[in-house]
Amino acid sequence: MKIYLDYAATTPIDKDVKKEMLPFLTEKFGNPSSLHDFGQEALLAIDDAREKVADFLNAESREVVFTSSATEANNLAILGTLEKGDHAITSSFEHKAVLEPFKKSGNDVDYIPVYKNGIVKTEDAFKKIKENTKLISIMYVNSEVGTIQPIKEIGEGIKKLNKNRKNKIVFHTDASQAANYLSCDVNELNVDLLTLSGHKIYGPKGAGVLFVREGIKLSPIFYGASQERGLSSGTENVPAIVGLGSAILNIKKNDIKETRRLRDKLIDSVLNNIVGAKLNGDREKRIPNNVNISFNGVEGESLMIALNREGVAVSTGSACASHSLSPSYVLLALGLSHEEAHSSLRITLGRMTTEKEIDYFLEKLPTIVYKLRKISGR
Amino acid sequence: MNNYYTEETMERFLNPKHIGNMDDANGIGEVGNPRCGDQMKVYIKVEKGKIKKASFQTLGCVAAIATSDAICEMIIGKTIDEALKITEKEMIERLKKLPPVKIHCSSLAIEGLKKAIDDYKKR
Numbered sequence: 001m002k003i004y005l006d007y008a009a010t011t012p013i014d015k016d017v018k019k020e021m022l023p024f025l026t027e028k029f030g031n032p033s034s035l036h037d038f039g040q041e042a043l044l045a046i047d048d049a050r051e052k053v054a055d056f057l058n059a060e061s062r063e064v065v066f067t068s069s070a071t072e073a074n075n076l077a078i079l080g081t082l083e084k085g086d087h088a089i090t091s092s093f094e095h096k097a098v099l100e101p102f103k104k105s106g107n108d109v110d111y112i113p114v115y116k117n118g119i120v121k122t123e124d125a126f127k128k129i130k131e132n133t134k135l136i137s138i139m140y141v142n143s144e145v146g147t148i149q150p151i152k153e154i155g156e157g158i159k160k161l162n163k164n165r166k167n168k169i170v171f172h173t174d175a176s177q178a179a180n181y182l183s184c185d186v187n188e189l190n191v192d193l194l195t196l197s198g199h200k201i202y203g204p205k206g207a208g209v210l211f212v213r214e215g216i217k218l219s220p221i222f223y224g225a226s227q228e229r230g231l232s233s234g235t236e237n238v239p240a241i242v243g244l245g246s247a248i249l250n251i252k253k254n255d256i257k258e259t260r261r262l263r264d265k266l267i268d269s270v271l272n273n274i275v276g277a278k279l280n281g282d283r284e285k286r287i288p289n290n291v292n293i294s295f296n297g298v299e300g301e302s303l304m305i306a307l308n309r310e311g312v313a314v315s316t317g318s319a320c321a322s323h324s325l326s327p328s329y330v331l332l333a334l335g336l337s338h339e340e341a342h343s344s345l346r347i348t349l350g351r352m353t354t355e356k357e358i359d360y361f362l363e364k365l366p367t368i369v370y371k372l373r374k375i376s377g378r
Numbered sequence: 379m380n381n382y383y384t385e386e387t388m389e390r391f392l393n394p395k396h397i398g399n400m401d402d403a404n405g406i407g408e409v410g411n412p413r414c415g416d417q418m419k420v421y422i423k424v425e426k427g428k429i430k431k432a433s434f435q436t437l438g439c440v441a442a443i444a445t446s447d448a449i450c451e452m453i454i455g456k457t458i459d460e461a462l463k464i465t466e467k468e469m470i471e472r473l474k475k476l477p478p479v480k481i482h483c484s485s486l487a488i489e490g491l492k493k494a495i496d497d498y499k500k501r
Binding site: 297298299301302305306308309318325326327337338339342374375376377378 | 380382383388391392394397398399412413414415416417419435436437438439440442443482
């Protein structure tokens with residue numbers, strides 16, 4: 001039995017999405033910049049995908065920029081917005097694809113804290129605003145604990161503030177982990193820039209989106225033949241973009257209620273049956289597919305590898321999964337001790353997850369935890 | 379398909395033979411810290427200069443558990459001086475190989491053994 005419970009890492013391509021992509025790998029191979037039929041066919045397909053994305057975001061097609069990944073979109077949002085002397089605000093538990101470009105920017109950046117529940121406070125962000133604040137970037141949903149951030153509230157606040165500001169603040173959110181389950185209506189959220197990822201929504205890897213609100217000025221972060229209005233030069237990855245468009249349209253296939261039911265069953269069972277198990281992050285204000293639990297007396301990588309031996313794929317916040325010795329900075333930012341962070345497991349459900357799979361996981365997990373606790377003597 | 383750990387490492391991780399607290403141990407070495415994630419306790423029972431028994435308790439990753447088990451196996455029957463000569467390389471050979479980021483686990487096991495022997499000598 002092979003069970004995938006790591007849908008926050010990546011998702012398989014939906015079969016309808018794949019069907020739409022395939023012709024663009026073979027016969028419809030044209031370069032969208034070419035004026036002949038081959039090229040124009042590809043260009044039309046990109047425009048069609050752009051419209052689908054725009055509909056999903058309640059935006060205009062011209063506000064949708066396709067990128068090679070969510071990482072590129074985040075880099076473009078940050079490095080493309082900030083100029084020398086600008087101040088920026090973000091949170092301490094953003095994805096690396098946000099933290100690293102901020103670090104690289106050399107700009108003055110304030111990092112607002114996150115609390116035990118895995119959620120930032122709007123007022124913390126507003127307290128940090130200065131005369132020269134140019135950009136605020138807060139993720140919509142955290143990838144490790146699945147907690148939902150108050151994007152709408154922050155967006156509204158910035159909108160009000162901007163009315164009386166000479167230096168308007170640009171508001172960016174990385175919605176990569178949110179798109180499957182939450183509204184990404186950019187007008188409801190009051191965001192100026194929003195990132196999406198293809199492979200988190202049952203679409204292909206190699207395609208991302210940056211929504212850029214009309215009037216927001218961005219500089220390119222690399223240069224070439226000016227594809228995507230000059231904001232993402234390089235020949236478009238047509239099959240992946242077509243796939244992303246199709247995946248967006250298929251988001252409605254997510255059975256949110258059923259995912260939540262199975263997720264809640266999993267959380268309840270683990271917390272009731274394994275002594276010392278502790279849920280990380282707010283239980284309610286999290287996307288319906290995310291579970292993040294610490295198990296005292298075991299180390300996350302051991303747990304993950306032992307589960308993998310039983311055919312179950314999950315992920316861990318333990319350092320051992322990475323190249324550093326320090327465990328997940330996200331869990332540390334939530335106030336977990338090193339030991340708690342090292343002992344964490346992230347289990348993320350998806351569209352294909354069945355009750356049988358959850359039952360199998362719930363049958364295997366306690367024995368493994370018990371065994372590892374015996375080894376650790378804790 | 380998973381080549382991250384060798385079968386030798388996995389076998390020790392899944393079925394360690396030397397786990398547990400030892401009531402009559404006359405040397406105990408404790409190494410590691412909660413920050414790095416691996417915490418290891420090595421117990422030895424020395425009789426007439428030879429290590430008669432060895433066991434471990436490890437809170438740690440697959441490599442930490444496997445190396446703990448390997449070091450116990452390697453020292454049983456050896457004199458203290460022989461045990462002290464065990465190198466990182468010899469330990470890793472028992473597991474065929476370790477991923478580069480896990481090499482520090484083998485040094486942790488050797489450090490644990492040294493501490494256990496130090497403890498024995500002090501008693």
